[in-house]
Amino acid sequence: MARFSTPRGTHDILPADWPFWRFVAGHAEQAAQLFGYQRIETPILGPTELFLRTSGEGSDIVDKEMYTFEDRGGDSLALRPEGTAPAVRAYLEHGMARLSQPVKLFYIEPMFRYDRPARGRFREHHQFGCEAIGSEDPYVDVEIIALLAQLYRRVGLRDISLHINSIGCRECRPHYVEELVRHLEANREDLAERDLERLQTNPLRVLDSKEQQSQAVIEEAPSILDWLCEDCREHWKRVQHGLTLIDQPFVVDPRLVRGLDYYTRTAFEFLADTDGSWLAVGAGGRYDGLAEAIGGPPVPGIGFGMGVERVVAMVKDSGAEIPQQMAPDVFVAHMGDDAADRALVDVMRLRDRDIPAVMAFGQRSLKTQMKQANALGARNAAILGEDEIAGGTVTVRSLTTGEQRSVPEHDLVQDIAAEN
RNA sequence: GUGACCGUAGCUCAAUAGGCAGAGCCCUGGAUUGUGGCUCCAGAGGUUGUGGGUUCGAGCCCCAUCGGUCACCCCA
Numbered sequence: 001m002a003r004f005s006t007p008r009g010t011h012d013i014l015p016a017d018w019p020f021w022r023f024v025a026g027h028a029e030q031a032a033q034l035f036g037y038q039r040i041e042t043p044i045l046g047p048t049e050l051f052l053r054t055s056g057e058g059s060d061i062v063d064k065e066m067y068t069f070e071d072r073g074g075d076s077l078a079l080r081p082e083g084t085a086p087a088v089r090a091y092l093e094h095g096m097a098r099l100s101q102p103v104k105l106f107y108i109e110p111m112f113r114y115d116r117p118a119r120g121r122f123r124e125h126h127q128f129g130c131e132a133i134g135s136e137d138p139y140v141d142v143e144i145i146a147l148l149a150q151l152y153r154r155v156g157l158r159d160i161s162l163h164i165n166s167i168g169c170r171e172c173r174p175h176y177v178e179e180l181v182r183h184l185e186a187n188r189e190d191l192a193e194r195d196l197e198r199l200q201t202n203p204l205r206v207l208d209s210k211e212q213q214s215q216a217v218i219e220e221a222p223s224i225l226d227w228l229c230e231d232c233r234e235h236w237k238r239v240q241h242g243l244t245l246i247d248q249p250f251v252v253d254p255r256l257v258r259g260l261d262y263y264t265r266t267a268f269e270f271l272a273d274t275d276g277s278w279l280a281v282g283a284g285g286r287y288d289g290l291a292e293a294i295g296g297p298p299v300p301g302i303g304f305g306m307g308v309e310r311v312v313a314m315v316k317d318s319g320a321e322i323p324q325q326m327a328p329d330v331f332v333a334h335m336g337d338d339a340a341d342r343a344l345v346d347v348m349r350l351r352d353r354d355i356p357a358v359m360a361f362g363q364r365s366l367k368t369q370m371k372q373a374n375a376l377g378a379r380n381a382a383i384l385g386e387d388e389i390a391g392g393t394v395t396v397r398s399l400t401t402g403e404q405r406s407v408p409e410h411d412l413v414q415d416i417a418a419e420n
Numbered sequence: 421g422u423g424a425c426c427g428u429a430g431c432u433c434a435a436u437a438g439g440c441a442g443a444g445c446c447c448u449g450g451a452u453u454g455u456g457g458c459u460c461c462a463g464a465g466g467u468u469g470u471g472g473g474u475u476c477g478a479g480c481c482c483c484a485u486c487g488g489u490c491a492c493c494c495c496a
Binding site: 065129307374385 | 421422448449450454455456457469486487488489490491492493494495496
């Protein structure tokens with residue numbers, strides 16, 4: 001008989017993990033709402049074609065990371081690898097263009113990528129994502145970046161730096177890519193083999209290559225920022241101006257590019273310093289070409305995805321004090337069948353009055369029941385035994401002070417409520 | 421997907437040179453009848469990830485496989 005375990009690269013989120021998840025997700029939701037973003041939830045499954053169109057053939061996501069299958073009706077579906085395409089799909093499908101623009105959406109949902117697992121990289125991971133669709137105002141870019149930055153601060157993470165770039169639009173980027181290719185071709189003998197491959201498939205990606213051998217050539221490469229068209233240059237200028245206005249520090253990194261084709265103009269990453277190596281904990285950018293790519297009218301948009309597991313791990317490591325699960329106010333211990341009956345009734349009465357209460361199960365020694373009450377962090381133990389049954393009372397013991405008193409059973413709720 | 425390292429109880433880890441698989445934590449029971457935290461005693465819990473191989477004998481050596489980690493790759 002085989003033992004089952006979670007599929008490779010997937011994880012259970014256990015009760016012990018939940019305080020951290022609730023902390024991060026709660027702050028994320030709060031930040032999103034603070035900035036006027038509204039929650040959306042899209043199906044975990046999407047048409048394979050949707051992701052093919054938006055991520056682009058040749059991207060790693062499409063070529064080797066998608067969980068794709070044919071359903072019983074013959075449709076090709078995929079487990080959602082990222083959140084932006086479904087959000088824009090929903091925008092188009094539900095005619096959100098009629099709402100006041102931009103439409104600002106957020107989600108916290110699982111994403112799936114068939115990747116080889118490593119630290120901070122999973123086949124199923126959760127992303128907190130925000131999408132602002134329907135405006136190309138550079139301050140939308142500034143705002144959405146500020147939202148993420150504020151979230152990191154709220155969960156107590158320091159040492160996270162913002163790297164930002166503009167990668168132009170379909171007007172100006174092709175000219176730049178042409179120039180870049182010219183430069184790389186001229187120096188191909190100094191490029192690493194892997195980068196020669198990239199040169200063919202996705203020249204922009206050579207820029208963020210980590211190949212030692214290629215660095216000199218990359219240093220000398222033309223900067224896309226010098227090739228922006230008039231509109232893109234103005235947009236880029238305004239984004240930086242806005243970030244400066246709100247005192248958001250940033251590092252301009254002209255080599256920051258994107259793995260997904262539909263990104264335009266603003267591209268950004270939040271990098272965390274995790275023992276020596278940098279890990280992206282949130283990244284996003286503008287995708288003014290996405291809506292058209294999936295058959296809609298031209299609609300500008302910008303968004304980001306934040307890796308919840310990565311942020312949760314950092315919050316855990318930070319040693320911050322996280323609000324714990326609500327402990328019961330009352331643990332009802334009992335001895336004997338009659339007492340168990342009373343315990344069941346009393347615990348329900350307490351709950352009906354919004355007092356968190358749990359009862360002991362099974363027939364165990366009072367000592368053990370008290371131990372359990374203590375382990376659960378209960379503030380009080382209510383004890384029901386023969387004496388109490390006979391007298392119609394219940395013994396209430398404070399587990400914080402150790403004080404103990406006898407109260408009439410019908411006054412129990414009132415007695416506990418008064419104490420709070 | 422490539423390379424390297426690692427898999428022993430629910431958790432953290434022991435086990436000489438191939439020679440009976442252990443400890444702490446957790447859990448359960450108990451330490452004068454019905455009272456938690458500290459302490460003490462006892463118990464439960466294992467096909468040593470899995471499948472083969474070598475050997476009189478394998479947790480330890482070999483092969484495969486699964487899983488994890490690290491560096492690439494890529495990303496959140």
